[in-house]
Amino acid sequence: MLRITAGKFATAMRGTVGTTASRVAAVRCVHGSEESAEEFDKRYEKYFAREGIDGWEVRKGMNDLLGMDLVPSPKVIESGLRACRRVNDIALAIRWLEGCKDKCGDQKATLYPYLLEKITPTLKELGVPTVEELGYDKPELALKSVFDI
Structure with a gap:
């Protein structure tokens, strides 16, 4: 008797779970409207400008951006x-610059100087050195390549 009841219950649950899962999948497949580049920039500017933002949230926003x-x-x-x-984390600021430089990819020679030109006033205002000023762009203890000997 218990086995028959358990079998019917399992069959009923399979049908319920199956319809629920398909509904969830259908809801997840629906996409909203695409946002423009200006809206995207404003969204992240607003995210970083929030009053109570902490170090973890700053890192999360930067990690999300660098992952795109x-x-x-x-x-x-x-x-x-x-x-x-605002969160008093200069190391994070330098890593942010380094990550943005890395995102330039093969356009580093043209795109990164443009970015530096645009953000230099802010860097001076905040007292944040660039990666090049710190010497992080060159390896400190690198050995000579065997092909250069």
């Missing part, structure tokens, strides 16, 4: 630097 297939705009970079200053 884009180079952050100078306004977003400046907003991230100001957030680093």
Whole structure:
């Protein structure tokens, strides 16, 4: 008797779970409208400019941005630097600059100087040195390549 009841219960649950799962999948497949580049920039500027933002949230926003297939705009970079200053984390600011430089990819020769030109006033205002000023762009203890000998 118990086995028959358990079998019917399992069959009923399979049907219920199956419809619920398909509904959830259908809801997740629905996409909203695409946002423009300006709206995207404003969203992240607003995120970094929040009053009660802490170090973890700053890192999360920066990690999300660096995980995307884009180079952050100078306004977003400046907003991230100001957030680093508010949480008093200069190491995070320098790593943010380093991550933005790395996101330039094969366009580093053209894109990174443009970004530096745009954010230099903010860097001076906040007292944040660039990666090049600190010497982080060159390895400190690198050995000569065997092909250069």
